[in-house]
Amino acid sequence: MKIVICIKQVPDTSEIKIDPVTNTLIREGVPSIINPYDLHAIEAGLQIKETKGGKVTVITMGPPQAEEALREAISMGVDEAYLISDRAFAGSDTWATSYTLSKAINKLGYDIVICGKQAIDGDTAQVGPEIAEFLDIPHISYVKKIEEIEDSFIRVQRLMDDGYDVVESTIPVLLTVVKELNIPRLPSLRGKMAAKKASIPRLTKDDLDVKEENIGLKGSPTKVKNIFAPQFKGERKILQGDLEEQVNELIQILKDLKCQ
Amino acid sequence: MPIIIKIEKCTGCGQCTDSCPYSAIEIKKEKAFITEFCNDCRLCLSICPEGAIAEVAYRNEPPLLKDEYRGVLIFAEQRRGQVASVSLELLGVGRKLANDLGVELSAALFGSSEKEAKELIKWGADRVYHVNDPSLDSFNDEPYSQILYELITRYKPEIVLAGATAIGRSFIPRVAGRLKTGLTADCTSLEIDKETRNLLQIRPAFGGNIMATIVCPEHRPQMATVRPRVMKRNIYDPKREGEIITIPIQNIKSRTRVLFSINDSSESFVNLQDAEVIVSGGRGLGNPEGFNMLRQLAQLLGGTVGASRAAVDEGWIPYRHQVGQTGKTVCPKIYIACGISGAVQHLVGMQSSDIIIAINKNPEAPIFNVSTYGIVGDLYEVIPLLIKKLKEAKQ
Ligand SMILES: Cc1cc2nc3c(=O)[nH]c(=O)nc-3n(C[C@H](O)[C@H](O)[C@H](O)COP(=O)(O)OP(=O)(O)OC[C@H]3O[C@@H](n4cnc5c(N)ncnc54)[C@H](O)[C@@H]3O)c2cc1C
Ligand SMILES: Nc1ncnc2c1ncn2[C@@H]1O[C@H](COP(=O)(O)O)[C@@H](O)[C@H]1O
Numbered sequence: 001m002k003i004v005i006c007i008k009q010v011p012d013t014s015e016i017k018i019d020p021v022t023n024t025l026i027r028e029g030v031p032s033i034i035n036p037y038d039l040h041a042i043e044a045g046l047q048i049k050e051t052k053g054g055k056v057t058v059i060t061m062g063p064p065q066a067e068e069a070l071r072e073a074i075s076m077g078v079d080e081a082y083l084i085s086d087r088a089f090a091g092s093d094t095w096a097t098s099y100t101l102s103k104a105i106n107k108l109g110y111d112i113v114i115c116g117k118q119a120i121d122g123d124t125a126q127v128g129p130e131i132a133e134f135l136d137i138p139h140i141s142y143v144k145k146i147e148e149i150e151d152s153f154i155r156v157q158r159l160m161d162d163g164y165d166v167v168e169s170t171i172p173v174l175l176t177v178v179k180e181l182n183i184p185r186l187p188s189l190r191g192k193m194a195a196k197k198a199s200i201p202r203l204t205k206d207d208l209d210v211k212e213e214n215i216g217l218k219g220s221p222t223k224v225k226n227i228f229a230p231q232f233k234g235e236r237k238i239l240q241g242d243l244e245e246q247v248n249e250l251i252q253i254l255k256d257l258k259c260q
Numbered sequence: 261m262p263i264i265i266k267i268e269k270c271t272g273c274g275q276c277t278d279s280c281p282y283s284a285i286e287i288k289k290e291k292a293f294i295t296e297f298c299n300d301c302r303l304c305l306s307i308c309p310e311g312a313i314a315e316v317a318y319r320n321e322p323p324l325l326k327d328e329y330r331g332v333l334i335f336a337e338q339r340r341g342q343v344a345s346v347s348l349e350l351l352g353v354g355r356k357l358a359n360d361l362g363v364e365l366s367a368a369l370f371g372s373s374e375k376e377a378k379e380l381i382k383w384g385a386d387r388v389y390h391v392n393d394p395s396l397d398s399f400n401d402e403p404y405s406q407i408l409y410e411l412i413t414r415y416k417p418e419i420v421l422a423g424a425t426a427i428g429r430s431f432i433p434r435v436a437g438r439l440k441t442g443l444t445a446d447c448t449s450l451e452i453d454k455e456t457r458n459l460l461q462i463r464p465a466f467g468g469n470i471m472a473t474i475v476c477p478e479h480r481p482q483m484a485t486v487r488p489r490v491m492k493r494n495i496y497d498p499k500r501e502g503e504i505i506t507i508p509i510q511n512i513k514s515r516t517r518v519l520f521s522i523n524d525s526s527e528s529f530v531n532l533q534d535a536e537v538i539v540s541g542g543r544g545l546g547n548p549e550g551f552n553m554l555r556q557l558a559q560l561l562g563g564t565v566g567a568s569r570a571a572v573d574e575g576w577i578p579y580r581h582q583v584g585q586t587g588k589t590v591c592p593k594i595y596i597a598c599g600i601s602g603a604v605q606h607l608v609g610m611q612s613s614d615i616i617i618a619i620n621k622n623p624e625a626p627i628f629n630v631s632t633y634g635i636v637g638d639l640y641e642v643i644p645l646l647i648k649k650l651k652e653a654k655q
Contacts, residue, residue, distance in 0.1 A: 002273040002356055010653060011466070013466050013469065015465065016466055016469050017469075020303045026648065060537065063295075063296050080512075085619075087296050089296070090296030090297070090298060091262075091296075091298055091300055092297060093442065094433070094443065094445075095436065095437065095440070095441075095442060095443070096294075098433075098437060098552050100437050114303035114524060114543065118469060121443065121465070121466055121467075122445075122465060123446060123464075123467075124445035124446070125429050125433075125467070126429075126433040126436075126445055127400075127433075128433075129430060129431065129433035129434050129437070130433045130434065130437040130438070132434065133405075133433070133438055134437060137515075138401070138514075138515040138516045139401065139430075139434075140516060141401075141429070141430035142424070142426060142430070150372065152515050155519075159426065160399075160426045160427075160521070161425050161426045161525075162339065162523055163521065163523040163524045164517070164522050164524070165398075165399075165518050165519075165520065165521050165522070165523045166519040166520045166522070167516055167517065167519065168516065168517045168519060169515055169516040169517075169519050170515045170516075173515075181267075190547075206620060217262055217300055218262075220442070221440070221441050221442030221476050221478065221479040222442035222443070222444060222474050222475065222476050223300055223474070223475055223476075223477065224299050224472050224473070224474055224476065225301075225302075225472075225473040225475045226299060226301065226302070226303070226467070226472070226473050227281055227301055227303070227458070227470050227472045227473070228470070228473075228608070229470060229471070229473050230464065230468070230470070230608060232607055232611050232629055232630040233630070234616065234628070234629050234630035234631045234632060235631070235633075236628055236629060236631060236634065237555030237632065237633050238623070238628065238632075238633075238634045238635070238636060239633060239634065239635050243637060243641055243642065243645060244645070246637065246642070247642060247645045247649060248633050249305045249650070250617070250633070250635065251646070251649055251650065251653065253615075253617075253633060254561065254594070254650075257594060257615060
């Protein structure tokens with residue numbers, strides 16, 4: 001089984017603050033992490049290898065420093081990692097990202113491709129299904145359990161808004177995974193050593209069979225027009241008087257709203 | 261279009277580096293330099309005092325055939341035969357967009373029944389494409405993507421909207437991929453730029469910390485998934501007329517197969533999204549027992565209980581009650597926030613509620629900025645008294 005896992009390095013959005021004056025993101029001191037859902041993708045890949053044998057490859061498309069994320073994946077036990085990085089890939093939206101990743105995956109060869117459900121910086125959840133489209137393979141989203149896996153067939157549980165579905169697919173297939181699927185392992189000591197030593201090949205646009213007009217900013221149908229701080233409107237009527245009076249007023253309000 | 265620095269004009273003052281939300285501008289040898297983080301947001305264009313930052317056109321841009329595309333199409337999701345509420349919300353916003361553009365609003369319904377197709381018209385559609393094959397009653401990515409793709413290439417709408425639900429977010433990306441067009445995920449607001457007819461797609465990014473307006477200027481259709489419970493439905497008009505076009509299917513291949521669909525709404529899903537009244541608790545409750553008090557209040561008001569992430573993280577209440585960016589988006593008639601500070605990530609999930617009542621002991625808490633009515637006070641004094649008086653009134 002050849003398993004390719006797509007991971008993304010993201011800023012830890014729980015640490016992000018907004019500069020209230022300029023309305024821009026304060027990135028300073030914000031740590032970069034592997035997208036949390038992608039840790040579950042790595043774990044899923046490792047578990048499939050442990051039962052079925054094979055090889056686990058991780059890839060990421062990003063700036064040179066995204067190599068750190070790949071080393072972290074190696075420390076968890078994956079076999080090899082590739083960095084897809086080129087100035088020409090900059091500014092890719094989900095369409096161009098998926099296009100480029102699919103070209104890399106094709107080059108590396110695969111039976112199963114695994115992505116996280118979504119990346120926490122953009123929260124789009126689009127890259128996985130779009131990669132599957134470009135590879136012309138089926139995909140199953142939000143996999144929460146792998147029930148059975150054979151050489152040419154897989155059966156999983158897919159999380160839905162009102163429950164879950166049991167879905168079968170032929171292999172090759174692309175899966176996007178949710179947190180319920182597994183608990184990602186921690187790096188082992190041996191893994192950490194391997195991560196230090198590993199050489200991480202870099203794939204640029206010349207290494208991939210990509211069309212110039214489909215990559216980077218130019219290949220991206222969507223553009224960010226502007227960004228702004230979220231705005232909220234409220235009437236902000238603070239009830240006055242002592243506790244008793246406030247509660248009475250509130251009850252009157254609820255009455256008027258026919259809620260009582 | 262790409263952003264460039266005109267080196268001869270740049271003084272290296274660094275104002276652009278401070279303003280760039282993506283930290284994509286560096287000063288090297290006293291000149292600004294744009295790195296690969298650039299996202300083309302164009303913020304720096306207005307910042308540079310020297311006018312040294314400019315936008316340049318691409319060479320050999322493809323010709324546009326945008327005028328071939330007209331109309332707004334929504335994907336009317338159904339579950340277990342019944343049109344999902346998000347579809348009605350899409351008809352609400354779709355009607356507004358279609359009116360702004362002066363075009364028709366159509367809906368695509370896969371599976372389900374003629375009766376549901378008629379409902380879509382009463383909720384605002386001019387036309388329904390009903391692909392009424394029973395094999396489409398349950399959701400399967402492969403046939404759904406293929407059929408929607410074919411409908412779009414045949415009828416050429418300029419805008420396609422779907423719900424940002426498990427279903428929409430799974431198969432719509434495939435359709436956009438195949439069409440080579442842009443797709444914006446999980447939009448919370450949609451508007452038309454009248455000058456260009458472009459769809460302005462507004463959505464939260466970076467965990468709700470910031471909002472972005474996304475456009476898809478050079479490709480058609482413009483596609484977006486829309487967050488449930490944010491858009492308003494139209495008023496139901498039982499007399500409204502429209503056209504239903506029944507479309508047969510042929511040659512559908514699928515490499516995936518859905519064996520069962522398990523509905524476990526009873527055990528692990530609370531009906532937050534359909535509640536008319538929600539009483540939510542945050543870290544200010546101080547302990548899990550506080551939720552018992554909120555349950556009592558919710559019961560008296562005929563509502564249900566929600567929570568902030570802080571309360572969920574404390575383990576006081578299960579995740580399924582969480583409201584906000586990483587929880588549910590809700591839009592009840594009345595939302596009562598008790599001991600919730602009002603972080604943006606919470607606000608994006610409840611700000612469109614009709615009436616927001618906040619109870620918080622800190623008068624500076626940002627929750628008051630979105631509230632219709634606020635009580636500054638200790639919730640352990642306010643709520644027991646409220647419960648007592650509500651009970652008295654009931655008797
Ligand atoms: C990527 C990301 C996603 C997130 N997603 C969500 C999400 O989906 N939903 C969400 O809610 N949060 C989310 N958060 C977290 C959010 O930023 C806040 O941390 C969280 O909402 C705070 O919860 P809180 O208001 O209950 O707690 P706090 O901010 O601690 O506020 C407690 C409030 O209670 C008041 N209080 C205390 N005691 C009393 C009393 N006795 N009587 C009255 N008032 C009292 C205090 O004055 C204070 O205002 C997310 C954060 C990130 C980074
Ligand atoms: N630049 C990237 N490099 C590698 N994988 C990515 C990249 N962007 C997204 N992915 C994968 O696609 C998933 C969904 O991302 P998104 O569509 O951006 O929310 C992530 O969890 C990753 O598995």
